[in-house]
Amino acid sequence: MYAEERRRQIASLTAVEGRVNVTELAERFEVTAETIRRDLAVLDREGIVHRVHGGAVASQTFQTTEFSLDTRFRSASAAKSAIARTALDQLPAVGGSIFLDAGTSVTALANLITEQPRAREWSIVTNSLVTALNLANAGLTEVQLLGGSVRAITQAVVGDTALRTLALMRGDVAFIGTNALTLDHGLSTADPQEAAIKAAMVTNAHKVVVLCDSTKLGNDYLVSFAGINDIDVVITDEGAPETFIEALREREIDVIIAH
Incomplete structure (x- = not known):
């Protein structure tokens, strides 16, 4: 495990547990x-x-830092691949409609969707330039890229045009990525415009599946876009703290651990 990845997991553990110990880590x-x-x-x-004697305690600040798309793809890449493979089981029946946001785990799922025999029978809506291009290049014809402004750092389409289009749509399943997930504040991200698109997808989907690697659990970003009660399924990896998993399940959320 690289130092950066280990530190992300330590940060998540600290956020979830409140305090961590050097020896146990x-x-x-x-x-x-x-x-x-x-x-x-x-x-x-x-x-x-x-830092405190013998370990560390959680910071209470809301995060605002965003990383480049390349950095996000490389972060927790093995976990994201496992999560994406597991998410295939949540795809709707033939002829169903799918929302895919601009999260990197969701992008990994989109790449796997292109390999599915039923892929051309799904109607897919996304605000990710990367995802739309990948799906189109694979020959899928029922792909709609939302219109609007493009955020360079995430290559996500945002803005009023995209929101007005989404308001007219309904999805069988929304696959949503997030920068953070906490019990108190739900799902959050750094940018209000991306948060608005994610919130619209959550609101207009029959089922909401969150793809969230364990380094994001317990963290809080500036803009909340969905509460815990809005989530149906969380797919995470083996690094997720058991206490956090249990707390989600107590709230009747289906938590699936990707291997």
């Missing part, structure tokens, strides 16, 4: 205590956690 990630102390020092400088 060293055992969990099979590294030395000194390596964990360096990780915590980096996270503390970035304002993600607060």
Whole structure:
């Protein structure tokens, strides 16, 4: 595991548990205590956690930092691939309609959809330039790219035109990515325009499936776009804290662990 990925998981664990211990983290990630102390020092400088004697506690600030599309694709790539494969089981029946947002895990799912025998029979709506191009290049004909402005950092289409179009649509299943997921504030992201598109997809879908790798659990971003009660299914990876999984299931959310 790369240091960046380990630090993201440590940040998530700290957010979920409230406090983490150097010794326990060293055992969990099979590294030395000194390596964990360096990780915590980096996270503390970035304002993600607060160092305390023997470990760290969660920061209460809302995050606003966004990363480039390339960086997001490389982050937790193995987990995202596993999550995307697992999400195939949530696809609707033949002839169904699908919303795909601009999340990188959702993009990974879209690539797998192109390999499915029934792919050409689904009606797919997306606000992701990458996803729309990939689906079209694979020969899928029932693909609609929402119109509007394009955010360069995520290559996502946003704005009033896209929202007006979505208001007229209904999806059997919405596959939604998120920057963060907490029990109190639900799903959140950094940009209000992308949040608005995600919220519209959630509102207008019969079933909402969230693709969320474990490094995002317990974190909070600036703009909330859906509450816990709006979610039907969460697909995450084996790094997800058991306490968080149990809390979601207690709220009648179907949590699926991708392997």
